[in-house]
Amino acid sequence: xxxxxxxxxxxxxxxxxxxxxxxxxxxxxxxxxxxxxxxxxxxxxxxxxxxxxxxxxxxxxxxxxxxxxxxxxxxxxxxxxxxxxxxxxxxxxxxxxxxxxxxxxxxxxxxxxxxxxxxxxxxxxxxxxxxxxxxxxxxxxxxxxxxxxxxxxxxxxxxxxxxxxxxxxxxxxxxxxxxxxxxxxxxxxxxxxxxxxxxxxxxxxxxxxxxxxxxxxxxxxxxxxxxxxxxxxxxxxxxxxxxxxxxxxxxxxxxxxxxxxxxxxxxxxxxxxxxxxxxxxxxxxxxxxxxxxxxxxxxxxxxxxxxxxxxxxxxxxxxxxxxxxxxxxxxxxxxxxxxxxxxxxxxxxxxxxxx
Numbered sequence: 326x327x328x329x330x331x332x333x334x335x336x337x338x339x340x341x342x343x344x345x346x347x348x349x350x351x352x353x354x355x356x357x358x359x360x361x362x363x364x365x366x367x368x369x370x371x372x373x374x375x376x377x378x379x380x381x382x383x384x385x386x387x388x389x390x391x392x393x394x395x396x397x398x399x400x401x402x403x404x405x406x407x408x409x410x411x412x413x414x415x416x417x418x419x420x421x422x423x424x425x426x427x428x429x430x431x432x433x434x435x436x437x438x439x440x441x442x443x444x445x446x447x448x449x450x451x452x453x454x455x456x457x458x459x460x461x462x463x464x465x466x467x468x469x470x471x472x473x474x475x476x477x478x479x480x481x482x483x484x485x486x487x488x489x490x491x492x493x494x495x496x497x498x499x500x501x502x503x504x505x506x507x508x509x510x511x512x513x514x515x516x517x518x519x520x521x522x523x524x525x526x527x528x529x530x531x532x533x534x535x536x537x538x539x540x541x542x543x544x545x546x547x548x549x550x551x552x553x554x555x556x557x558x559x560x561x562x563x564x565x566x567x568x569x570x571x572x573x574x575x576x577x578x579x580x581x582x583x584x585x586x587x588x589x590x591x592x593x594x595x596x597x598x599x600x601x602x603x604x605x606x607x608x609x610x611x612x613x614x615x616x617x618x619x620x621x622x623x624x625x626x627x628x629x630x631x632x633x634x635x636x637x638x639x640x641x642x643x644x645x646x647x648x649x650x651x652x653x654x655x656x657x658x659x660x661x662x663x664x665x666x667x668x669x670x671x672x673x674x675x676x677x678x679x680x
Contacts, residue, residue: 333381333382334382336378336381337377337378337379337380337381337382338378338382339378340374340375340377340378340381341374341375341378341379341382342378343371343374343378344370344371344372344373344374344375344376344377344378345371345375346371347367347368347370347371347374348367348368348371348372348375349371350367351364351365351367351368351371352368352410352413352414354367355414356414356417356418357427358426358427358428372402376394376395376398379394380395412659415652415655415656416652416656418648418649418652419436419437419649419652419653419655419656420432420433420434420436421649422649423648423649423652424646424648424649425642425646425648428649432649436649436650436652436653437653437657439650439653440650440653440654440657444627445627445628445629445632445637446637446654448619448627448629448630448632449629449632449633449634449636449637450634450661452534452630452631452632452633453603453605453633453634453635455534456534456537456538456541456602456605456633457599457602457603457665459538460538460541460542460545460598460602461595461598461599461602463538463542464541464542464545464546464549464598464602465549465591465594465595465598467542467546468546468547468548468549468550468552468553468594469550469553471489471546471547471550471553472550472551472553472554472556472557473557473579475489475550475554476554476557476558486550486551486554489546489547489550490547490548490550490551491547492543492544492547493544493545493547493548495544496607497544497606497607497608497611498607498610498611499611500540500544500607500608500611501540501607501608501609501610501611501612502611504536504539504540504543504608504612505527505611505612508525508526508527508536509525509527512525512526513525527612527613529617530617530618530619530630530631533612533613533617533630533631534617534630534631536612536613537605537608537609537612537613537631540608540612541602541605541608544608545598545601549594549597549598552590552593552594552597553587553590553594555590556587556589556590556591557583557587559586559587560582560583560586560587564582564586565578565582568581568582588673588676591673592670592673592674592676595669595673596666596669596670596673599665599666599669600662600666603634603635603658603661603662603665604635604662605633605635606633606635606636606639609631609632609633609635609636610636610639613631614636615629615630615631615632615633615636615637615640616628616629616630616631616632617629617630617631617632618630634654634658635658637654638651638654638655638658639651641654642655
């Protein structure tokens with residue numbers, strides 16, 4: 326039995342380490358821009374060998390673990406291929422002169438140094454943070470007010486909930502072009518009457534930024550509203566009835582009972598609005614394409630007055646064909662988003678304890 330188990334262990338370890346070696350070789354070949362066409366097959370074969378090595382290892386505990394891994398494998402494999410591996414490769418490419426296909430030399434921190442000397446990129450960071458702050462406050466405020474409305478005893482609640490949520494079903498690109506038409510062809514009719522001028526708010530950088538915020542709130546508030554409705558419906562009825570018996574009015578019930586009891590819901594909604602606002606791309610692209618004239622600290626003018634961070638990265642990599650430079654910006658974007666998200670969740674969790 327010992328000899329048999331030893332043979333199984335050796336076989337499983339060979340499969341395990343052989344699979345790991347194949348996976349590493351496949352990733353290295355891809356990173357180096359190799360023209361070999363079987364890199365993907367090597368990666369898949371390596372993963373299969375790793376699974377086989379873990380499954381054949383003579384231990385009941387490992388077998389049970391393998392059953393769980395096999396069921397989770399499609400999801401884990403997809404996540405690794407589409408998120409983890411591209412993230413690792415992207416970090417590596419950011420230190421090279423990668424052109425989207427291959428690289429010829431390692432440039433070190435040159436791409437990172439370059440981005441901090443580019444006024445247009447620094448402006449994109451600033452305007453993105455402003456956009457996030459405004460939308461975190463306004464989206465959650467509007468969504469919470471809509472949730473309060475949709476949890477009252479009025480007729481047609483299903484219709485109101487569906488109507489408020491409907492804009493979220495429209496794709497961002499389509500939504501941007503729809504609102505571009507509204508701002509340029511409908512709103513101008515009202516300005517012609519009010520100020521005797523066909524004025525489009527998209528023609529000025531500052532008002533165009535406000536227009537993006539309006540469209541984002543209109544699109545996203547309905548989705549956040551549904552989460553707040555779920556949270557408000559979890560507030561125990563006996564607590565609300567007890568507060569009414571004690572003489573608490575609607576304002577006191579809202580601020581002293583409902584809001585403290587849905588603190589976890591507020592944390593979730595704040596996190597979702599923060600991450601979504603940081604990653605704003607499609608509406609920004611369709612509505613203004615990042616255009617707009619703003620002065621910078623060098624005395625001249627920038628032409629990307631409404632270009633937020635995600636659109637700036639896209640323009641750098643795809644439009645300007647500077648893929649390595651775009652990767653460096655994307656890595657910094659990831660660090661900023663992860664840091665801000667973690668801080669937001671921790672602060673919100675502390676507020677939950679206080680409430």
